[in-house]
Amino acid sequence: MTPSDRPVPTIHDVARAAGVSKSLVSLAVRGDAGVSEATRSRILAVADELGYRSNALARGLARGRTQLVGVLLSGLRNTYHAEVARGVEEAADGLGLDTIIAHGAYDAALLERRLGRLLELGVDGIVVVSAMLAPEVLDRAAARTPVVMVGRPFTPPERACVIHNHDERGATAVVEHLLAQGHSRIVHLATSRRAAARARRGAYEEAMAAAGLAAEARVLEADEGGAERIVGEVLSRAAGAPTAVFAGNDRAAAQLVDTAYDAGVAVPADLSVAGYDNSEIGALLRPRLTTVDQPRERMGREAVRLLAARMEARRDAETIVVEPALVVRDSTAAPRA
Amino acid sequence: MTPSDRPVPTIHDVARAAGVSKSLVSLAVRGDAGVSEATRSRILAVADELGYRSNALARGLARGRTQLVGVLLSGLRNTYHAEVARGVEEAADGLGLDTIIAHGAYDAALLERRLGRLLELGVDGIVVVSAMLAPEVLDRAAARTPVVMVGRPFTPPERACVIHNHDERGATAVVEHLLAQGHSRIVHLATSRRAAARARRGAYEEAMAAAGLAAEARVLEADEGGAERIVGEVLSRAAGAPTAVFAGNDRAAAQLVDTAYDAGVAVPADLSVAGYDNSEIGALLRPRLTTVDQPRERMGREAVRLLAARMEARRDAETIVVEPALVVRDSTAAPRA
DNA sequence: CTGAAAGCGCTTACAG
């Protein structure tokens, strides 16, 4: 027993009230062509009056399709995920698909459970905005419904599609920007062991080597006190102290800026700092953060495009790599003479 | 035709493979008591081997309940909403309920449409974390399934429950904190016409009046250049220039801090700034923002408690008001002598 | 243009 006033009206109630058959109501509410204009509007009027709403469960069960796409996010805290989700929703909307969102609160096991729930709900496709799920897990899901992952996997799944930005090019752009400003002692603040982080780090090392600065290519781990060490070196005014830092993401960059602030190290006067991801905090930070923008909404839209193609026909998994863009702001400047 | 390898197995396939009836499979997978241990484990083994997963659509349709609670957020950008959602999810999990999330991208019309979708999906209850929906809209939804709104409504709905923090007490705490620090020229930076903003503003005016500072109670609108005016006055060093600002939320406070930074006004030395909401940016900002914390996860959990009570039995709508807590950080200090 | 019938995958009394 639901605690509602009156039982929820069904297609049956509408049919009886309108004096027609159930099938006709079904056709009318879905706007099928084979219903005369007069009958349709009469039926719709009755449906409206009764407060009839199509039951998505029954509809989905009968049709074998739900018109639902699931969006699975690592977690809800990151606005990066939110913007990809927006892209998905807009594109889905354009195709008459509805979107439901789930997330794993940054816990892989929970994430996998949520994925299972989306499958049980019979979504017509899933966009996984996360790099936390193993390729096997994605592939297993992809055996039941089209799946596209937005993010950079270590080993690409075989059946799920993948969309990610070109981390190497983004990282290279940052390093070249710093080099052009006259920096040579540029440190990389590494953020994780994930594939995207690794790609950025690798590109940093290559770009440094290409500039003949191989000996200077230094990598510190953000989670091992990297920020404190950098600030300490700057304060010590030692010969080899860094003048610039390329952090693997904006969060690490922000932490570094904070550490510098608390220690009295001026950014960018004493130390230039660049991040990656163009997240919201980068624009709120003072100085505003130089960073790399990933076309998030576009990635979401592309994901739906791939999904739609696979919903119609069986196709091979695809990988799409989109171009990032350097965003130069106030946290990077020429080093002191 | 879905593009999957093999058709998704149903209860029927499991029954045939295990040599039992469909009903027995149904009972076994749900862990019903009336199935012998031997049969159950045999059935489960077969189900597992076939990769059987219960179809949530069929289950929901047959049972009349989906075990699903919907969480409807104004939008995804705000981590405030995300944390309330976490509270909802944890509490729901404890009751064996699954959670699906939807949002309106800060657009009231879209939000209402999403609400309709959740209803169509047959969710067993809805937590609306938004103040963007009219009470009639909430009540209409509440006629079909339990609804609780987390946020402060202008006029309370009649059938939907409400949970919000005590804005008056939070705002009063901020003003009293500033007064205690020695400020008397405290300006309020108003953020919107919403009920919560109004309550905070009203409490500010009362607290100022109570301190005999009625003549000083000044309110500027954030969206009408309020921040610029305040900073301008501070710069002018005019007699009545404010020494402290209570902003209606952290976002407005952050903008004010930025405006001050860009104009060379030091916070808190030249101007103390306090916000409301204890959002993530408040802790990232330098100086760290003095603000008011709402117990977000708790609000989410309370919402589920109310929902659960209403799922079991028809009950009157309730309003729960939770206590906020002042968080003193670095953006407020005694005014210059 | 309209109606009767079967079926989507599950659950739930009801017999045995």
Add this chain to the structure above:
DNA sequence: CTGAAAGCGCTTACAG
């Protein structure tokens, strides 16, 4: 402890 049957609310050929 187990099976046959009806039903949840819709859609979809199939006849007329």
